[in-house]
Amino acid sequence: MFIHRKEPLHAVEVKSSDPAFAQKLLEQFGGATGELTASLQYFVQSFHTDDPGLKDMLQNISTEELGHLEMVGMLIEQHTKKASANVQDAAYKSSLFSLRGKGPHFLDSQGSSWKADYINEGANPVRDLRANIAAEAGALATYEALLAISPDEGTTRALQHLATREVAHTEMFMSALKQMSKLDDAIFGDLKPDDTVNVYYNLSSSLGGKSERGPWNSEPEFKFVQDPLEQRKKGSLEGGAKRH
Ligand code: MN
Ligand code: MN
Numbered sequence: 430m431f432i433h434r435k436e437p438l439h440a441v442e443v444k445s446s447d448p449a450f451a452q453k454l455l456e457q458f459g460g461a462t463g464e465l466t467a468s469l470q471y472f473v474q475s476f477h478t479d480d481p482g483l484k485d486m487l488q489n490i491s492t493e494e495l496g497h498l499e500m501v502g503m504l505i506e507q508h509t510k511k512a513s514a515n516v517q518d519a520a521y522k523s524s525l526f527s528l529r530g531k532g533p534h535f536l537d538s539q540g541s542s543w544k545a546d547y548i549n550e551g552a553n554p555v556r557d558l559r560a561n562i563a564a565e566a567g568a569l570a571t572y573e574a575l576l577a578i579s580p581d582e583g584t585t586r587a588l589q590h591l592a593t594r595e596v597a598h599t600e601m602f603m604s605a606l607k608q609m610s611k612l613d614d615a616i617f618g619d620l621k622p623d624d625t626v627n628v629y630y631n632l633s634s635s636l637g638g639k640s641e642r643g644p645w646n647s648e649p650e651f652k653f654v655q656d657p658l659e660q661r662k663k664g665s666l667e668g669g670a671k672r673h
């Protein structure tokens with residue numbers, strides 16, 4: 430069951446309203462990287478694992494994200510309330526709140542409706558935890574963009590807390606993967622990989638033949654195939670290098 434407490438997780442105190450900024454905040458309310466997406470993603474994933482520790486973590490973080498949704502909702506409410514009271518407010522009139530009304534809506538900053546398609550879940554705990562690291566990265570990137578244009582001190586303080594918690598969640602999901610020895614192992618199912626598992630195909634090349642090299646395409650982890658077409662003519666694209 431759920432019990433709602435009226436006090437937010439962290440103070441939300443907007444001094445002066447900015448409806449244009451509130452519209453950007455919608456990205457974290459009804460947008461792809463937003464708190465609704467995160468909360469529902471972790472909630473549904475919690476039913477997909479029998480591990481009591483993992484289930485507990487997903488349910489706790491899902492509930493915290495719902496608390497974040499409340500904070501973002503309060504920020505939008507405070508940024509639009511005062512502005513809507515002033516009929517002369519040109520910024521309010523030019524925002525989507527002039528049509529939909531003050532306060533948050535399940536829309537992103539461009540007015541597109543929230544979609545369940547934003548949720549990434551697939552019942553395999555490793556896949557789910559990796560999806561969660563990506564979800565947290567998306568949320569953190571949006572919060573950093575919002576912080577860069579935050580119009581007032583109170584908004585900045587709330588956003589700093591929200592951004593910080595996404596960093597904390599990322600660390601927690603990474604810890605869970607590490608415990609499963611899946612933080613740096615791409616294979617997690619029953620797949621028996623073929624000989625190409627370590628092969629890097631140089632399929633984007635310049636006329637000069639220069640190729641960029643890095644640890645992602647170098648020995649001992651990877652075998653670099655300079656000319657895949659030539660090797661294909663020889664009848665094989667297999668690398669044969671041993672997987673670490
Ligand atoms: Mn959050
Ligand atoms: Mn999070």
